[in-house]
Amino acid sequence: MSVILCTAGYDHTIRFWEALSGICSRTIPHPDSQVNRLCISPDKRFLAAAGNHAVKLYDIKSSNPNPVLTFDGHTGNVTGVAFHCEGKWMVTSSEDGTVKIWDTRTGSVQRNYTHGVPVNDVVIHPNQGELVSCDRGGNVRIWDLSENKCSHQLIPEGEDVSVASVTVASDGTLLCAGNNAGNVYVWRMVQTSHLTTLLPVTKFTAHNTYITRVLLSPDVKHLATCSADHTARIWAVDPTSTLTSTPSQPPAPNYLLTPAPPHVLQSPHNNPNNPANTTNPPINMQALHAPAPAPVPETSAKIAEPTPFPLETTLMGHQRWVWDCAFSADSAYLVTACSDHYARLWELGSQSIIRQYNGHHRGAVCVALNDTALS
Structure with missing residues (x-):
């Protein structure tokens, strides 16, 4: 399977799709709970499905609908999942x-590792030696695996708003976080010796309501944001202007860098409320240029405040909350998952829907895509 595309959500099913035709090729029941997040292992062998209390691992190539392994140890909804680059370990929030x-x-x-408040997301730094997680208390934390402790606690200044999602650039240069006020925070990550230093870059308003997901593209030229406002937006990443504020902007705010706790807290905190990019060459997805609906026009609404992340386009056509997204390996396509039951494949160059995946009976809230070529 050169392209693996799967979605899941509140209808207790995981669906695999043929990216070209839009046909559902396989359905796996997930009766225990809704599925909150999906992640495909780097070798394309396994799919991790995060639900309530547990993560189930499925063999992608097998027709067996039962999981090959269940990771059972959380006491609330699992909100994030990511694989080590060689699949040796997995992290969850x-x-x-x-x-x-x-x-x-x-x-x-x-x-x-303990936050003390519900954790909304976790990702692995490309160096495979650090984790980045965020929580409902408005914190972003970086965990140093070699030292086995929290090395940075980032608190957006003046805000105590739940941070819903975090993303780290594939080259390890940028960290972005999105919160429930619709704001995106950006830090520059600088590796010095064995220590990561973080420099605040910018804050900008991406949406006027909840951000559900932020995701940097594999080529680090785009930032995607998904929102409760029924849209996904694509922002240009300008590496020259993200280092410093432009003359028309006020100085970048001081996003407080709080010293980390001296040790790792081990006691869990239960609050059971309901709710890895690779560098391998991509499969050529140009064959997706099939007849498609008319291009979706870009919104006329503009973000007023200056930002080194200018708005490229707003992907309109979703009927409800947009929960999740995934870039293709060449960064030319984006798949979105929405509460309106649909997943959609967008060609970013034309801002048009190339395919619409219809089959879920309730909201689709997570998507995973891997179209890389294995070496």
Whole structure:
């Protein structure tokens, strides 16, 4: 399978799609709960599905609908999941207030880090030695795996708003976070010796309501934001202007860098409320240029405040909340998952819907896409 595309949500199913035809090629039942997040292993062998309390690991090439392994240890909804670049371990975040690292061979917990409040997302830094997580208390934390502790606690100045999503550039240069006020925060990540230094770059208003997902493209030229306002937006990443503020802008705000706790707290905090890019060459997706609906026009609404992340386009056509998104390996396409039951494949150059994936009976809230060529 050169292109693996799957979606899931509140109808308790995981669906695999043929990207070209839009046909659902396989459906896996997930009766225990809704599925909150999906992640495909770098070798394309396994799919991790995060639900309530547990993560189930499925064999992508097998027709067996049962999971090959279940990671059971959280006490609330699992909100984030990511694989180590070689698949040796997996990290998860949860509303129970913890971030856990799992051995993917045995399903056992290797490490447990505590936020103290529900955790909304977690990603792995490309160096594979750090984790970045965010929580409902408005914090972004960086965990140093070699030191086994929190090395940075980032608190957006003057705000105590839940941070819904974080994303790290594939080259490790940028960290972006989006919160429930519709704001995006950007930090420059500088690697010095064995220490990561973070420099605040900018804050800008991306949406006028909840941001549900932020995601940097594999080529680090675009930032996608998904929102409760029924849209996804694509922002240009300008590497020259993100280093400093432009003359027309006020100085970049001081996003407080709080010293990390001296040790890792181990006691979990239960709050069970309901709710890895690779560098391999991509499969050529130009064959997706099939007849498509008329291009969706860009919105006339503009973000008023100056920003080194100018708005490229607003992807309109979703009927409800847009929960998740995934870039193609060549950064030319974006798949979105929406509460209106649909997943959509967008060609970013033409801002048009190339395919619409119809089959879920309730909201589609997560998507995973891997169209890289394995070496």
